[in-house]
Amino acid sequence: MDARDLDAYCDAHQPRFVDELVEFCRIPSISADPAHAGDVRRSAEQLAQAARDAGFATAELIETPGHPAVYAERLVDPGLPTVLIYGHHDIQPVDPLEEWTSPPFEPRIVGEELRCRGAADDKGQVWMHLKAVEAHLRTRGELPLNLKLVVEGEEEIGSAHFEGLIEAEATRLRADLCVVSDTAMHDRGQPSICVGLRGLVDLGIEVAGPALDLHSGEFGGAVLNPLEALARILASLRDVQTGRVTVPGFYDEVTELTREERAQVAAAPFDEAAFREVAGGVPATFGENGYTTTERLTVRPTLEINGVWGGYQGPGPKTIIPARAGAKITCRLVPCQRPEVIANRVRAAIEAACPDAVRVTVTPGGGSRPVLTPVDHPGVLAASRAMREVFGAEVYCTRAGGSIHPVEMFDRVLGLPSVLVGFGLPDDRIHAPNEKFDVGQFRSGIRVLTRLWDDLAVSLPKRARTES
Ligand SMILES: [Zn+2]
Numbered sequence: 399m400d401a402r403d404l405d406a407y408c409d410a411h412q413p414r415f416v417d418e419l420v421e422f423c424r425i426p427s428i429s430a431d432p433a434h435a436g437d438v439r440r441s442a443e444q445l446a447q448a449a450r451d452a453g454f455a456t457a458e459l460i461e462t463p464g465h466p467a468v469y470a471e472r473l474v475d476p477g478l479p480t481v482l483i484y485g486h487h488d489i490q491p492v493d494p495l496e497e498w499t500s501p502p503f504e505p506r507i508v509g510e511e512l513r514c515r516g517a518a519d520d521k522g523q524v525w526m527h528l529k530a531v532e533a534h535l536r537t538r539g540e541l542p543l544n545l546k547l548v549v550e551g552e553e554e555i556g557s558a559h560f561e562g563l564i565e566a567e568a569t570r571l572r573a574d575l576c577v578v579s580d581t582a583m584h585d586r587g588q589p590s591i592c593v594g595l596r597g598l599v600d601l602g603i604e605v606a607g608p609a610l611d612l613h614s615g616e617f618g619g620a621v622l623n624p625l626e627a628l629a630r631i632l633a634s635l636r637d638v639q640t641g642r643v644t645v646p647g648f649y650d651e652v653t654e655l656t657r658e659e660r661a662q663v664a665a666a667p668f669d670e671a672a673f674r675e676v677a678g679g680v681p682a683t684f685g686e687n688g689y690t691t692t693e694r695l696t697v698r699p700t701l702e703i704n705g706v707w708g709g710y711q712g713p714g715p716k717t718i719i720p721a722r723a724g725a726k727i728t729c730r731l732v733p734c735q736r737p738e739v740i741a742n743r744v745r746a747a748i749e750a751a752c753p754d755a756v757r758v759t760v761t762p763g764g765g766s767r768p769v770l771t772p773v774d775h776p777g778v779l780a781a782s783r784a785m786r787e788v789f790g791a792e793v794y795c796t797r798a799g800g801s802i803h804p805v806e807m808f809d810r811v812l813g814l815p816s817v818l819v820g821f822g823l824p825d826d827r828i829h830a831p832n833e834k835f836d837v838g839q840f841r842s843g844i845r846v847l848t849r850l851w852d853d854l855a856v857s858l859p860k861r862a863r864t865e866s
Pocket residue numbers: 486519520553580
């Protein structure tokens with residue numbers, strides 16, 4: 399598809415695009431800090447204005463019990479496909495401030511890097527979408543398809559009110575595809591599309607023994623120590639020889655990969671030594687036998703102990719048998735595991751492993767389902783074509799080990815598939831001091847998105863379309 403007209407417009411206006419992003423990044427829209435609530439609102443208002451300036455027909459704030467989201471749309475023709483763009487305008491806190499080499503809200507361009515909080519996650523990537531829309535409208539007068547945009551203000555605090563928002567706004571948010579730009583590419587010069595995200599479920603465990611801490615001389619030897627019982631329970635959940643979770647039924651619904659799918663997972667380059675370095679210099683990797691490190695990280699489920707508490711932690715010895723002990727556990731889930739089913743099985747395994755001399759209470763918390771977009775979905779194919787053309791390189795389909803709650807909500811609540819077309823880089827230091835976004839990635843990303851709208855206008859199949 400010929401995009402020379404769009405490229406020429408973007409080239410001519412690139413310096414202004416960057417200046418605008420710099421202004422947007424000056425707003426400290428830290429959603430976690432109540433003191434910045436006004437700033438989160440200000441960033442929503444500035445974004446809504448920028449969406450109108452870019453050419454969205456309407457743009458408004460959607461209020462939530464927490465921070466506001468922004469909704470914008472430009473509906474061209476009900477016969478054309480409709481794409482919903484998702485992003486977030488809130489950002490992470492900046493602590494530790496002393497580790498920043500320049501103030502986090504005074505954006506600075508150093509070489510290729512635009513340095514400030516939110517540059518890559520996610521303000522720069524949201525801004526690319528606005529500029530791609532602007533390029534289409536100023537060059538050709540109209541968009542080739544219907545676009546809707548929802549930009550959340552609470553992603554960095556767990557999207558607590560977003561499910562309520564999409565339930566309430568289900569009609570307006572109806573679309574054929576959701577495009578999310580809130581992730582990183584596989585690496586510099588190695589474009590990738592994320593097609594899978596793992597799900598999550600969490601559980602709290604409490605082991606109770608005596609009603610009060612006991613003297614270990616007077617009672618030790620005749621009373622089971624809750625910390626010891628907890629250690630035995632936790633150790634029983636995984637087989638150290640095979641690396642497998644031993645919870646009965648844990649793997650029952652797990653979809654085994656085909657030979658082709660394993661080849662796809664293996665296609666993106668992976669450096670084991672570099673991974674160990676990124677993982678804080680661990681001496682060796684550890685995981686389930688029979689699977690590569692990439693597979694263990696993305697297509698296999700896990701059970702992790704996140705914390706253990708109990709007993710005396712102060713200076714010097716204290717000779718007690720503690721009254722209680724506890725732990726927090728999370729499981730990362732893969733298709734087709736369900737959080738509530740896995741939570742029940744883990745709870746049953748813990749209760750079965752609990753010795754008679756103590757009592758155990760297991761409290762399941764929240765969860766999210768794994769999501770997977772087929773690699774041959776028209777949206778994935780279109781995004782691959784657009785990325786390949788702009789970056790001039792093969793595009794990998796990857797899966798992420800983590801979870802993006804809104805993507806799971808779109809899938810579960812709206813039945814809406816998502817394509818994760820992210821333009822960050824692995825060294826962007828998101829959530830950390832000195833976050834940056836490469837200006838070249840910002841430039842290329844806008845070009846990918848202008849092409850993506852052209853491609854989807856003709857490639858997103860009719861049968862999948864919904865009324866706009
Ligand atoms: Zn983000």
